Amino acid sequence: DGGITQSPKYLFRKEGQNVTLSCEQNLNHDAMYWYRQDPGQGLRLIYYSQIVNDFQKGDIAEGYSVSREKKESFPLTVTSAQKNPTAFYLCASTHKTVNTEAFFGQGTRLTVV
Amino acid sequence: AQSVTQPDIHITVSEGASLELRCNYSYGATPYLFWYVQSPGQGLQLLLKYFSGDTLVQGIKGFEAEFKRSQSSFNLRKPSVHWSDAAEYFCAVVGNTGTASKLTFGTGTRLQVTL
Numbered sequence: 001d002g003g004i005t006q007s008p009k010y011l012f013r014k015e016g017q018n019v020t021l022s023c024e025q026n027l028n029h030d031a032m033y034w035y036r037q038d039p040g041q042g043l044r045l046i047y048y049s050q051i052v053n054d055f056q057k058g059d060i061a062e063g064y065s066v067s068r069e070k071k072e073s074f075p076l077t078v079t080s081a082q083k084n085p086t087a088f089y090l091c092a093s094t095h096k097t098v099n100t101e102a103f104f105g106q107g108t109r110l111t112v113v
Numbered sequence: 114a115q116s117v118t119q120p121d122i123h124i125t126v127s128e129g130a131s132l133e134l135r136c137n138y139s140y141g142a143t144p145y146l147f148w149y150v151q152s153p154g155q156g157l158q159l160l161l162k163y164f165s166g167d168t169l170v171q172g173i174k175g176f177e178a179e180f181k182r183s184q185s186s187f188n189l190r191k192p193s194v195h196w197s198d199a200a201e202y203f204c205a206v207v208g209n210t211g212t213a214s215k216l217t218f219g220t221g222t223r224l225q226v227t228l
């Protein structure tokens with residue numbers, strides 16, 4: 001079945017460490033997105049990518065980095081510069097760049113210990 | 114900039130009762146509107162979407178929503194709620210700007226269903 005796979009489901013990180021969240025899709029979608037979800041704040045866009053080797057900052061990109069070396073993959077690195085990284089992270093993709101619904105992965109819960 | 118307001122943080126309804134979740138958007142042109150549902154610890158599932166045409170749209174699980182341009186609203190409704198509908202519901206808008214589908218989400222409404 002086609003879909004978006006995020007791994008791991010749960011991730012624990014020590015303060016000061018970088019950590020990378022995986023997102024893979026086999027839907028042949030062009031665009032991919034990373035959202036952060038905190039209680040009571042909805043989903044906020046971190047980064048998005050419309051094509052391979054290109055990506056743009058979203059609303060809360062500070063402390064995060066991404067790459068898009070393959071159409072299927074859009075990993076997110078949470079760096080030590082991110083002041084409050086504990087959150088639920090959601091990856092999404094869309095087929096075209098405009099006017100289509102987003103398909104979401106099951107999310108990764110990151111906890112800083 | 115586009116924005117979405119969901120004024121109700123938490124709603125409780127009895128099983129079998131009707132439901133209406135409110136959503137107001139702000140966008141200069143014709144918006145593309147969505148309702149998503151999220152179970153705890155899970156991703157988001159699309160319930161329905163409005164792009165153009167008939168302003169009353171039908172979705173999955175018996176949900177419907179009505180686009181009212183004059184009120185900048187896109188409220189979600191269900192005639193009879195089931196206990197399995199308990200979840201968090203998000204309204205979202207994407208602007209027709211020719212760029213990537215950057216969804217802007219509301220803060221969500223958590224639905225509790227009492228038996």
